[in-house]
Amino acid sequence: MNEGRKEVLQLVFLLVGFIFLVKLFFIQIVEDSYKEMAGVNAIRKEPQYPIRGIIKDRNGKLIVYNNPEFDLMVILHEVKHFDSTRFCQVFEKTPQELRDLFNNFRTEIRNRKANQFQPFPFLRQLSTQDLAKVQDHMDEFPGFFIQDRTTRAYASKAVANAIGYVSEISKNKLEKDKSGFYRQGDYIGQSGIEAYYEEYLRGKRGVKHLMRNKDGVIKGSYEGGKYDTLSVPGQDLVSTIDLTLQEYGAFLLNGKAGSIIAIEPSTGEILAMVSGPSYDPNLLTGKNYSKNFALISNDSLKPLFNRPLMAQYRPGSIFKIAQAMVALQEGVITPETRIRCDRSIINCHGPHSNEDLRGAITNSCNPYFHNVLRRMLNKGKGGNPFDDTRIGLAEWDKHIMSFGFGKRLGIDLPNEKRGLVPSPEYYDRAYGGRPWKFSNIYSIAIGEGENMVVPLQMANFAATVANKGYYFTPHLIKSIGSTGMPLPQYLEKHYTTIDSANFRIARDAMERVVEAGTAQYRAKLKDIVVCGKTGTVQNEPNPDHSVFIAFAPKENPKIAISVYVEYSGQGGRAAASIASLMIEKYLLGGTQRPNIEEYVLKGKFLH
Template sequence: MNENRQIVIIVTIMIIGVVLLAKLFMIQVIDDSFLRRAERNAVQRIVDYPYRGLVYDRNEELLVYNNPVFDLMVIPKEFKVKDTIRFCELFQIEKEKLIEKYTAAKKYSWVKPSPLIKQISTTDFARIQDYLIDYPGLFVMTRSVRAYPDSIAANALGYIAEIQARQLERDTLNYYSQGDYIGHSGMESQYEKILRGKKGAKYKMVNVRGVDKGSFKNGALDTASIAGKNIQSTIDIALQKYGEKLMKGKKGSVVAIEPKTGEILSMISAPIYDPNLLAGAAYGKNYKVLVTDSTRPLFLRPIQAKYPPGSIFKVVQSLIGLQWGVINPNTTLACNKSLVACHNHPNPVNLFGAIRNSCNPYYYQAFRMMINQEKSTNTYIDTQIGLDEWHTAVEKFGLGHEMGVDLPYESGGSVPSSKLYNKIYGEGRWKYSTIYSLSIGQGEMLVTPLQMANLAAIFANKGYYYTPHLVKAIDGENGSIPEEFTVKHEVGVDAHHFDMVQDAMAQALYGTATRAIIKDIAIAGKTGTAQNPHGEDHSVFVAFAPKEDPKIAIAVYVENEGWGGRAAASTASLMIEKYLRGHVERPELEKYVLIGNFGD
């Protein structure tokens, strides 16, 4: 019985096999209807890329727009070229590059489209479009690249480029595909999800020769792309352009903030480059030049460069000392140069005089009074307690940590605590004489230019700030900016302590920064010189104006230009005048800054 059953099973399988083979023979050899149907029913999916959102300045002037370009796509299975030399001449591509691209396309997929020539301009597309019909397997996909009408704010705005492998791996929503463009830096990266929009898709019928046979199912499955949302930035085009003009040929940073809102009016990172260099077909070549430039134009100095704050930090020391009650406006101390070097000025000085004249020995002594308050009989422990309390107070000013500006790759700077010195020297093995350089903003303390501009905003606001930011509105909607930029941060110092400090900062210009004085505009400011172990010191200046109703707070760093009263103060003063008046009435000072011979 078992043997008969096996024979029946084998015979049944053989009969089924013969039937299937006969059917396949009919389909493939005798009946060509399936072939004709396949030719008719090949469906090609074409991605409909959305227009990226536009970026405007605070006055609704256009900063970034889209420029249409065309990607020439190839389907390797269908692509045929009889005369390679003529093809290369028509499409302006080298033979080796053509072979390289076609080989990569075949490796990706024999039947799916891949880019053959990217970012063809409208002019070049008009020249080649009549020849496309001669080359089966080719079609054009419309894309867009960024363009910049005023060629400013390159580092703040950022750029877009092809998505990288590591970015694709992090794309958990599978929005992107290889070859897509994505924000790589600046606002383009920070607001990628808002700016990018939503892709659509179109399905069309093509035969095996690539001939378009019309839409699939009359477009029932097609989806339209949705353009990205527009962003109104806080940048003021006129101020940004003027600042970049002043910083041309220099290295450093300028950050200007509207104190009452935290809106960044200008963010300049010098050396400056044209953002159009990183848009379009020449991106790869230009990026290589910029990234290998020894002056580091792609380095966003306002949020990534770290410097000692220098004498500007004396204002913070004054405010903390006043709040703690360790010093008061009448506290008078000798300018004892045996403690720390200082320049000549009236001696002794009270707190007002110390700020006005930037007296180093005054702050050496005042800082020691703040740190060593005899909370322990052990000097080492007492210093550790005092430093950690001071560290907590300083951090409230937005120092020692990332501020949360809406840009990627922000540095937090450094405000040392006892942990750092315990690590360097060992616990109980350091005291005030080890850390006294912090009293005048030197030593292990580091800040970014953005943090310094925010200090100027705090001095202007008498004790509070809003996190500096570059977005003012999204698609014109009020209240559309992230909530964190509307939170008021108090620094823990009573407002009345700022009155005398503001007065002293206003008078300081007459002692250390006379070039910064503007007729009929009261400025409160403070010069600084940031020590640079690698060469000439950096010129630093912070200020706000008008003193009684501040509209702008600013920090300027000009690298390797020494004393803050020259390069930095002059630049800041011109920026303030430009913003408040709309024009500059001091051509001689403007010429001085543009020439850049700050030794005179």
């Protein structure tokens, strides 16, 4: 009997001991809250934010750098005897502002499901001046401490749309982040180069473990920094941008809507990429970010809209260069082919009558290129006019898209648009399955109708003609970190379907456009042979857009450019003037024609 009681007591003791062991296991190993409470009481983990990589222009001029800033952090568990009146005095806040801070703070804690043992930002983006005022008073507010970090600063506002901006990662982006790199409160590139090269610029976060006593006073590093990790700075970038040229382009485009893109043909490096209207990127840094972003994003002029790669326009007459080369490649014309300027077919402009190909390009003859496209699309390969046009258009598409039209070129920026090269399938959808033929689509012959391009594609096209048949994908970064190289995809040549001999004819014709054609009055330069083409893009019921592409000098070209100026009429006015001034600035260091610069700055292009 006693033996039975003894066994029962032993079993009870074993069971109680097992329960304690299980509970201890859960407390020490499984249950984070107890471990966190113990750890937070003795050790504070302080993140070490990395310095974000800086960005320079191709000549070493600083474009983007970092300024120090500070966040006032709080650990709710450690806040004791909070003196709100004293806090308002030290931090220069009104009682209402402090109440608003606490309300916002509580809302964020609920939204992020944070707990009272975690550090959490209470006041963000204090400046060095703010820090100087408060740092001697921090011991008056237990539970609060200063976290240092950096914010972006921009040496020039002329590169805003290309560089982009940085801000705190949104809840939506954080939830989609599969890398596990980001934490709430981290900064991330939101647009432009800052977004595209985020993984190179951001660096790697470190952590410092700090010991503190029962009153929360920091007593030094934990175990001599044994468990600390250093932050790793982000990689610096060297841009392809020539900052002097970029700022000159912004100066010329000021007060106008449009874009300027200049490319070095031999490399695909973008020398200037100006979007107008634009904004000051320094407004999207610091404590006023939210207020300024709301103002900029709601601006009816859309300064955040990056026109060089997001605006889609009809190409206008500059597309005739592409039409000419495709027709030569297909053998439907020769350089000597003459076609009468029959204005009963389609309207035209200027005094000319029976031009050859070079003359048709020089005078931008609409009936000539109407006839050329008809010859390309109607070769008698189909059993009827509808099938014939369909077969011809498919062949035309293949050539036109080899120039980079109708697709994303792959620039190192987000949000690039495709434009549109109309295909047979496109017209099938447009006509709802009804038959269509050349007479329905002939306006694409002169760059109107369904053709759509982005300005980047037209600058790349000018570079392709300059290179006699190939291009490098346009890009904005020429060196990442210490590599001295861009990303590998920007070193690859892309060839068109057109023989290089046909480009020589196009180059000759573009030289004549500037020497004696539609661009002679404002694009011709005294000591530089400029090859260009004007375009006047229909925009009814509003004024036409002014368009111009060019490259220079003709031999061994150093710069290719496209300019779009919205609502400014003929291509030989606003766009040709701006393009030629940019060429002068880049090749000669400044303009020799102050009258043309004055004409551009006045902006009275329709008079």
